Amino acid sequence: MNKHAAPNLKAEKIAGGVATDQRHDSAHKHVSGTAVYIDDMPEPAGTLHGCLGLSAATHATITSMDLSAVRTALGVVDVLTANDVPGENDISPTGRHDEPVLADGKVQFYGQPIFCVIAETREQARRATRLAKVEYKELPFVTDIGALDPKRDKLVTPPLTLKRGDAATAIRQAPRRLKGKMRIGGQEHFYLEGHIAMAIPGEDQDVTIYSSTQHPSEVQHMVSHALGVPSNAITVEIRRMGGGFGGKETQGNQFAALAAIAAKKHHRAVKIRPDRDDDMIATGKRHDFLVDYEVGFDDEGNVLGVDFMFAARCGFSSDLSGPVTDRALFHCDNTYFWPAVHAQSAPLYTNTVSNTAFRGFGGPQGMVGAERVIDEVAFAVGKDPLEIRKKNFYGTSDRNITPYHQTVEDNIIQRIVAELEQSASYARRRREIAAFNANSRFIKRGLALTPVKFGISFTATHYNQAGALVHVYTDGSVHLNHGGTEMGQGLYVKVAQVVAEEFQIDLDQVKITATTTGKVPNTSATAASSGSDLNGMAAQNGARQIKDRLTDFAAEKYQVPRDQVLFLPNRVRVGNQEIAFADLVKQAYMARIQLSAAGFYKTPKIHWNRDKGEGRPFYYFAYGASCSEVSVDTLTGEYMVERTDILHDCGRSLNRAIDIGQIEGGFIQGMGWLTTEELWWDAKGRLRTHAPSTYKIPLASDRPKIFNVTLADWPEASEPTIHRSKAVGEPPFPLGMSVLHALSDAVASVADHKICPRLDAPATPECVLMAIERLKKEAEAGA
Amino acid sequence: MAKISIRNEMRFILNGRDVVLSSVAPDATLLDWLRLDRSLRGTKEGCAEGDCGACTVLVGKLSAGGLVYESVNACIRFLGSLDGTHVVTVEHLRGASGQLHPVQQAMVDFHGSQCGFCTPGFVMSLYGLWMQSSDPSNAAIEKALQGNLCRCTGYEAIMRAAHTISSYGKAAKDPLAAERKAITARLEAMHDGARVEIGTGKTRLVVPANVDDFAAVLDKEPGATIVAGSTDVGLWVTKHMRDISPAIFIGNLDGLCTISEDKGVISIGAGVTYTEAFSTLAERIPALGPLFDRIGGEQVRNMGTIGGNIANGSPIGDTPPPLIALGARLTLRKGKKRRTIPLETFFIAYGKQDRLSGEFVEAVHVPVPAKDTKFAVHKITKRRDExxxxxxxxxxxxxxxxxxVEEVRIAYGGMAATPKRASSVEKALLGKPWTEQTVETAMAEYARDFTPLTDMRASAEYRALAARNLLLRFLAETSGTREPIQVSRHEAA
Incomplete structure (x- = not known):
């Protein structure tokens, strides 16, 4: 990559087109420490540094705030409070006006930002922050949704109801029925690079902000509101994030807004990088849920009707809780046809940090609820849960209507599961595990195979659009820009592959450039797994516009029909002669052909009526399945994942190497969510797991001992997606469910698989041991 | 005592160049210095508490075995502790013509990075491992990476890369190996036997010349903060912004870094790190090997000391309970005076130890269990490692x-305000046949010995239950059962 090599004009294929394994475009920079993250950029001279002052009360009115010692502390230049916000003191991403930049008179969670110290150095800002004297009048607070009534208590945003058929009657008339409740924990993103923003003031009202964000356009809008200036004064740029996972979809707004306010006020660059504890305390996480379910079924284990209540801990403001809880309902079917279904959400107000987007965006919680129902039915009828799963799968030509009345047209789950069942030797290992458990007193093994179906598209239809900007320079090199952001997922290289393929030039001729609101406007968040789908299409559109002009030009200049202009690797065949791509470009330039284009794409076919609960919110579905085996120590609840097999569907993969990485990483992250990652609040409402010393994400030594990940090589997207590939960001995340269910299977063995363990998540060793104890007692009592 | 010369500057090597600093704050971290003073920004801050490894660098130090490079967390490593060492950052790995180092090339080719933020830390940890072992096992790689968090890859690609590094190049040809002699000579030249003293008052730091010098300095300045591995003190600074001045850095004192055995008793100097103690302890007291592998990550084990683990008196320190159960004794020293006490009496109450003003932990003495004794230690955590x-x-x-049962000592951590003996349980076992019936009776006694707390790591109920069940595990493992008695990551070597 260092030297600009001349393109091969005789190649049969370009280097780095679609459907080839390409390295991450920045890999060589990652490994050598030269990839620049925002904190690595050289600071302009005189850069100031900010530190947030956080609330020490969980719900209170602020009776006095004495910041005099802060203001006079060494190095302090300013202390911003709500009064210093020149525009609107609000960064609510959905316009509900419920989330102040800085709390004004009232705090609603422990750790809410109430002031921001601006100092000459970051250390001075951090030290000064601790000198504040804030007094509170405490108000009653609630942090746990277990104490709330989802039907009566305060919601942060309107709930959703999905229904199809008459679930109540179906359940009532079913031969068998049962009810239950499941607690599903939240999750901290733990992106390795924490939040950061650096604002550099310009002339007039201008400010340029480098923000670690998945949503530069939203940062632009929020900053413009907070400053009270038009959007055209604000430019937001991000080359790369050190991880996002949804945690940087809206949560960067606060830091960007404060940095911008201080930068404009003091005419100096301002950088705000919270330390890890502040980042974990003051920014939102995955929603935790309490799921109430009731299911009617027959003796064979066919589900006849289901009723769900998905109550979510949303925190003190709405943020994205509306669409997140909606998506939980959209996935309360997972891969299953519910003949009659009624599902409600309850986005509950709590005095905790406002929960936000996190890979899967509520979908995984919905699917975990669905899988619990399947487990309950399986235990009730005394069959292997996998058998009940398969029995209730969506059909391909019938039994294929979702709770939101979209027809599942691309169902491949039967084949995915059948192939995985085979390759993972499910039946044989089921027998072996039974034999092992019969002879092992303390250690029990468990096995589970769980499916995944994930809906692709933003459910807010208008987000399903994207723009790109493609320039071809006179030497034939290409400058590519689009609205998607790079957070490690390999979006930049995938979109560059699409452009290389379109022009038929080697990938190294395409320069990938930092995402900025100045080049491509009004972009959507890089979220909902949509990055490659949307931006790949937009970039392809941009490239095609230029290619069309080049084709017209060549046809005219060389007097050949248009269909005799063919883009071959690094060259163009025009009639009988071949011209190097760069040469043709040069000729086109001399003939004053425009060599730049703004590409655009909007996803077709999708629509959604939230009031009716009907529509086609998803363009297509991505599928996968995983099979995990665990061993559990029944004395302590400690466990180990012995083996996991995954078969996953990425359609016709744009880049298998990148996609495999997404699947492996998504699975481990999903497994972490359901096992060791526990958020813990104390009785005072303080989050006590706010650093890696107390919040435990998986390590290399938590990987399954045997880990087989396979991309299904036969599926292709049924819709004309970018080169018939499928999205891969979120769908692999819920593959981690197989570990939770394998743990459940191992726990169930202590009561001869007669009692559903009802294992909550995260299934920490403690949770597992307590479930074992409960089952042993119930088995004794029942015996 | 010979007169100690005093030097008012510290010296070390950063990558290729000698560094001389005459102004160093006692609480200045290596990470901040690299990033802010030297603009070496390949080394990242992920957590500032030694848990994520994004800041991993190598520190080469002269020891009895010659020049040894170890991975450390730059975020909690104080600059003041680096006198006479060679600091190697990720910027040092690329060749003169810019080609990637074998570790880096393997990571690129096997797709070992996604967002890339943790990657320099992984590269440095793998570099440290590769220099020690050209063909490491899965277990060895996982151990070397226990202190590195990655949130993107799920580690699988990194493991694939780690297994192939040696096919990209030989460690013997690595610049650090090729320049070993020259670097050793340069470091030796820096070791002039002087005490380093820099600054006054709140900026004062001291690096004593030797143990006697340390004893003398501490006797004079009993309020000073003693910094050995800084895996705890580092957090006082990065997390709590506590004033640690004046600070005395003792990590480099040869006299505290010895480990020896005499008449069945292993004496471990207070400055011996977990890594340095590992081979002796794992060989002589095998049950300690697996425990040590689960203390911190590799970087923390390379820095943290057993003496520090004892001296800070934490109720959740991992070494006091097994050392108490083994009947260890502790030597404390003040000036020239020494006293040796049973380790268990050192822990008086939460935050209170039997240590006088100006006194320090000098060594711990651990009897090697006789052949016919049974000894085990079991640690329960939410996540298995680190x-x-x-x-x-x-x-x-x-x-x-x-x-x-003729003799029994059972000690627990995490169950009380100090590491504590289960004396009622012991009493219920003593003189009784070592059978399940006896154990079950004894298990009821735990409630007398412990009233554990509920916190973010575990509830009181879980602690009580799991702690009790460990006795049953101990019975099973001492009774020759062939069934598995606990889950394991790797087959025993």
Whole structure:
């Protein structure tokens, strides 16, 4: 990559087109420490540094705030409070006006930002922050949704109801029925690079902000509101994030807004990088849920009707809780046809940090609820849960209507599961595990195979659009820009592959450039797994516009029909002669052909009526399945994942190497969510797991001992997606469910698989041991 | 005592260049210095508490075995502790013509990075491992990476890369190996036997010339903060912004870094790191090997000391319970005066130890269990590796010829305000046959010995239950069962 090599004009294929394994475009920079993250950029001279002052009360009115010692502390230049916000003191991403930049008179969670110290150095800002004297009048607070009534208590945003058929009657008339409740924990993103923003003031009202964000356009809008200036004064740029996972979809707004306010006020660059504890305390996480379910079924284990209540801990403001809880309902079917279904959400107000987007965006919680129902039915009828799963799968030509009345047209789950069942030797290992458990007193093994179906598209239809900007320079090199952001997922290289393929030039001729609101406007968040789908299409559109002009030009200049202009690797065949791509470009330039284009794409076919609960919110579905085996120590609840097999569907993969990485990483992250990652609040409402010393994400030594990940090589997207590939960001995340269910299977063995363990998540060793104890007692009592 | 010369500057090598600093704050971290003063921004801050490894660098130090490079967390490593060392950052790895180092090339080719933020830390940890082992096992790689968090890859690609590094190049040809002699000579030249003293008052730091010098300095300045591995003190600074001045850095004192055995008693100097103690302890007291592998991550084990683990008196320190169960004794020193006490009496109450003003922990003496004794230690955590103890039990037992319990010491961490003996449980076992019936009776006694707390690591109920069940595990493992008695990551080597 260092030297600009001349393109091969005789190649049969370009280097780095679609459907080839390409390295991450920045890999060589990652490994050598030269990839620049925002904190690595050289600071302009005189850069100031900010530190947030956080609330020490969980719900209170602020009776006095004495910041005099802060203001006079060494190095302090300013202390911003709500009064210093020149525009609107609000960064609510959905316009509900419920989330102040800085709390004004009232705090609603422990750790809410109430002031921001601006100092000459970051250390001075951090030290000064601790000198504040804030007094509170405490108000009653609630942090746990277990104490709330989802039907009566305060919601942060309107709930959703999905229904199809008459679930109540179906359940009532079913031969068998049962009810239950499941607690599903939240999750901290733990992106390795924490939040950061650096604002550099310009002339007039201008400010340029480098923000670690998945949503530069939203940062632009929020900053413009907070400053009270038009959007055209604000430019937001991000080359790369050190991880996002949804945690940087809206949560960067606060830091960007404060940095911008201080930068404009003091005419100096301002950088705000919270330390890890502040980042974990003051920014939102995955929603935790309490799921109430009731299911009617027959003796064979066919589900006849289901009723769900998905109550979510949303925190003190709405943020994205509306669409997140909606998506939980959209996935309360997972891969299953519910003949009659009624599902409600309850986005509950709590005095905790406002929960936000996190890979899967509520979908995984919905699917975990669905899988619990399947487990309950399986235990009730005394069959292997996998058998009940398969029995209730969506059909391909019938039994294929979702709770939101979209027809599942691309169902491949039967084949995915059948192939995985085979390759993972499910039946044989089921027998072996039974034999092992019969002879092992303390250690029990468990096995589970769980499916995944994930809906692709933003459910807010208008987000399903994207723009790109493609320039071809006179030497034939290409400058590519689009609205998607790079957070490690390999979006930049995938979109560059699409452009290389379109022009038929080697990938190294395409320069990938930092995402900025100045080049491509009004972009959507890089979220909902949509990055490659949307931006790949937009970039392809941009490239095609230029290619069309080049084709017209060549046809005219060389007097050949248009269909005799063919883009071959690094060259163009025009009639009988071949011209190097760069040469043709040069000729086109001399003939004053425009060599730049703004590409655009909007996803077709999708629509959604939230009031009716009907529509086609998803363009297509991505599928996968995983099979995990665990061993559990029944004395302590400690466990180990012995083996996991995954078969996953990425359609016709744009880049298998990148996609495999997404699947492996998504699975481990999903497994972490359901096992060791526990958020813990104390009785005072303080989050006590706010650093890696107390919040435990998986390590290399938590990987399954045997880990087989396979991309299904036969599926292709049924819709004309970018080169018939499928999205891969979120769908692999819920593959981690197989570990939770394998743990459940191992726990169930202590009561001869007669009692559903009802294992909550995260299934920490403690949770597992307590479930074992409960089952042993119930088995004794029942015996 | 010979007169100690005093030097008012510290010296070390950063990558290729000598560094001389005459102004160093006692609480200045290596990471901030690299990033802010030297603009070496390949080394990242992920957590500032030694848990994520994004800031991993190598520190080369002269020891009895010559020049040894170890991975450390730059975020909690104080600049003041680096006198006479060679600091190697990720910027040092690329060749003169810009080509990637074998570790880097393997990571690129096997797609070992996604967002890339943790990657320099992984590269440095793998570099440290590769220099020690050209063909590491899965277990060795996982161990070397226990202190590195990655949130994107799920580690699988990194493991694939780690297994192939040696096909990209030989460690013997690595610049650090090729320049070993020259670097050694340069470091030796820096070791002039002087005490380093820099600054006054709140900026004062001291690096004593030797142990006697340390004893003298501390006697004079009993309020000073003693910094050995800084895996705890580092957090006082990065997390709590505590004033640690004046600070005395003792990590480099040869006299505290010795480990020796005499008449069945292993004496471990207070400055011996977990890594340095590992081979001796794992060989002589095998049950300690697996425990040590689960203390912190590799970087923390390379820095943290057993003496520090004892001296800070934490109720969840991992070494006191097994050392108490083994009957260890502790030598404390003040000036020239020494006293040796049973380790268990050192822990008086939460935050209170039997240590006088100006006194320091000099060494701990651990009797090697006799052949016919039984000893085990079990640590329970939320995440298996690199996690802080929820409960830890250590068991020492000898049986009489008739199979009754002749001698028993059981000590726990995480179950009380200090590391504590389970004396009622011991009493219930003593003199009884070592059988399940006896154990079950004894298990009821735990409630007398411990009233554990509920916190973010575990509930009181879980601690009580799991701690009790560990006795059953100990019975099973001492009774020759062939069934598995605990889950394991790797088959025993």
């Amino acid at each position: 996690d802080i103890t929820a409960a830890l039990g250590a068991f020492f037992l000898t049986l009489a010829k008739d199979g009754t």
